[in-house]
Amino acid sequence: MADRLHLKPKHREVLEALLREHLPNVEIWAYGSRVSGRSHDGSDLDLVLRGPGLKEIPSDRLVDFEEAVRESSIPFVVEARDWARLPERFHREIERDHVVLEGQ
Structure with missing residues (x-):
């Protein structure tokens, strides 16, 4: 399923x-x-980031990740959102069309 993700291998390696x-x-x-x-x-x-038990991910971890991405060789914007902080209507939309990048 990850083949559906439009991402160059070198950028995917850095991101992962x-x-x-x-x-x-x-x-x-x-x-x-x-x-x-x-x-x-x-x-x-x-x-979208789905923490253990779908609980909120601490804000400092999100900020650290976003800063690391900005300082990396990834040449495009990466928008990371915490599943636990998104409205339910976004959950349904994302569930319809997504690729699991890390985790289960």
Whole structure:
């Protein structure tokens, strides 16, 4: 299923390393244009972070991850959102079309 993710292998490797370092034990789903096939090279990457038990992820961990992404070689914006902080209507939309990037 991860083959549906429009992401160059070198950028995916960097992203996965940052996810493992900053957000261990968090399930990561990609969604949006890079999954639906409507993206271009400069499109942002939308991620939703699903913490253990679907509980909120501490804000400092999110900030650290976002800062690490900005300082990395990834040449596009990565938008990371905490599943526990999103409205239910977004859950349903994301569940319809996503790719599991890390985790289950």
